[in-house]
Amino acid sequence: MNLLVTGGAGFIGSNFIHHVLRDHPQVNLVNVDALTYCGNLENLAAVKDHPRYRFIKADIADPEAMERIFAETRFDAVANFAAETHVDRSITGPAVFLHTNVLGTQVLLDLTMKHRVPRFLQISTDEVYGSLPETGAFTESTPLAPNSPYSSSKAGADLLVRAYVHTYGLDAVITRCSNNYGPFQFPEKLIPLMITNALEGRPLPVYGDGLNVRDWLHVEDHCRAAWLALEKGGRGDVYNVGGSNEWNNLALVKELLRLLGKPETLITFVKDRPGHDRRYAIDAAKISRDLGWHPTYDFSSGLKTTVDWYLANESWWRRVKSGEYQKYYQEQYRL
Numbered sequence: 189m190n191l192l193v194t195g196g197a198g199f200i201g202s203n204f205i206h207h208v209l210r211d212h213p214q215v216n217l218v219n220v221d222a223l224t225y226c227g228n229l230e231n232l233a234a235v236k237d238h239p240r241y242r243f244i245k246a247d248i249a250d251p252e253a254m255e256r257i258f259a260e261t262r263f264d265a266v267a268n269f270a271a272e273t274h275v276d277r278s279i280t281g282p283a284v285f286l287h288t289n290v291l292g293t294q295v296l297l298d299l300t301m302k303h304r305v306p307r308f309l310q311i312s313t314d315e316v317y318g319s320l321p322e323t324g325a326f327t328e329s330t331p332l333a334p335n336s337p338y339s340s341s342k343a344g345a346d347l348l349v350r351a352y353v354h355t356y357g358l359d360a361v362i363t364r365c366s367n368n369y370g371p372f373q374f375p376e377k378l379i380p381l382m383i384t385n386a387l388e389g390r391p392l393p394v395y396g397d398g399l400n401v402r403d404w405l406h407v408e409d410h411c412r413a414a415w416l417a418l419e420k421g422g423r424g425d426v427y428n429v430g431g432s433n434e435w436n437n438l439a440l441v442k443e444l445l446r447l448l449g450k451p452e453t454l455i456t457f458v459k460d461r462p463g464h465d466r467r468y469a470i471d472a473a474k475i476s477r478d479l480g481w482h483p484t485y486d487f488s489s490g491l492k493t494t495v496d497w498y499l500a501n502e503s504w505w506r507r508v509k510s511g512e513y514q515k516y517y518q519e520q521y522r523l
């Protein structure tokens with residue numbers, strides 16, 4: 189099987205590549221990534237020369253570059269992880285979110301149709317559903333109500349995928365996952381930012397009252413869900429993915445400080461994110477019932493192993509925070 193993975197140098201994409209190379213020996217992988225600020229080939233250093241893996245630097249929204257890639261290999265499936273993903277950045281600069289998340293997805297959909305690739309997986313997010321009150325959970329029939337430029341662009345991509353299924357008969361499937369945590373997450377997102385700031389003795393910026401709620405899932409569980417959806421998901425179907433594991437931000441940050449043995453005095457309340465979604469929670473009954481997916485990590489041990497990973501990989505996150513990581517691929521890949 190020839191699989192095109194986009195965005196494979198990012199957090200979830202790189203974990204997915206490790207997962208597939210380890211657990212699915214029938215798969216040859218091509219990883220296409222533009223290497224934006226959060227694309228980091230150090231995440232894939234262990235598989236750089238793997239016989240079933242190849243990296244190509246390209247922008248998914250560049251139709252000519254992507255046409256060459258689709259023409260060169262007869263793909264059996266496309267898994268689209270590539271995206272601009274940070275909500276705060278989408279608030280200060282929405283344009284690049286529309287470029288990659290909407291136009292990039294459209295380019296991939298067109299080429300998937302043109303080259304008759306039999307299967308397309310769109311990695312989406314629970315943020316397309318907007319914000320929840322204190323109770324309830326998102327199901328696949330919850331209306332789309334995105335609140336940030338990031339989530340609007342992801343919802344736009346989902347609607348395009350839906351339209352290509354209905355108009356052109358494309359065989360596509362969408363997953364909508366809750367917040368991920370684990371190794372190789374860029375330290376602008378809550379968990380790695382708080383761990384690394386605490387280790388550096390810097391303030392931990394908690395937005396607003398700190399009582400916004402997220403539903404946390406280990407990235408490896410997301411990767412297994414993505415693979416199952418790609419392999420067995422119904423044509424045109426959407427699958428919510430989540431861990432039934434709600435935490436408010438303040439409680440989570442305190443737990444991280446406890447695991448690190450650092451003082452709560454590092455917590456600093458800062459101005460809230462504009463339009464900050466209050467609560468996300470996922471009802472994952474459909475993927476559990478139809479595809480047999482269940483989370484395997486329990487949060488207390490998953491969080492502890494994640495903290496341990498950042499402790500053991502200090503050079504990785506220090507190189508990311510200092511910008512040194514971008515020299516790695518320039519040297520190793522002559523890019």
Ligand code: NAD
Pocket residue numbers: 194195196197198199200201220221222223224225226227228246247248249268269270271272273274287288292311312313314342364365366367368369374
């Ligand atoms: P990330 O920001 O860590 O990585 C994104 C990757 O996409 C990077 O390697 C980047 O270089 C690449 N990229 C960006 N623009 C590109 C372009 N134009 N062409 C090619 N590559 C490009 O993101 P992540 O957290 O790994 O998220 C991956 C996917 O999962 C995204 O689609 C995101 O919406 C979705 N998702 C993320 C989470 C989460 O908690 N992180 C949860 C649910 C869904």
Ligand code: DAU
Pocket residue numbers: 273274275276312313314315365366367368376377378379381393394395400401402437461468
């Ligand atoms: O729900 C899935 C989404 O989760 C993904 O689609 C996004 O790509 C991913 O970035 C994530 O979005 P969030 O906005 O939920 O993640 P973030 O890590 O930015 O923030 C998590 C919560 O922590 C949120 O309520 C904002 C808060 N926060 C975040 C940062 C970076 C803080 O209080 N302080 C911070 O410094």
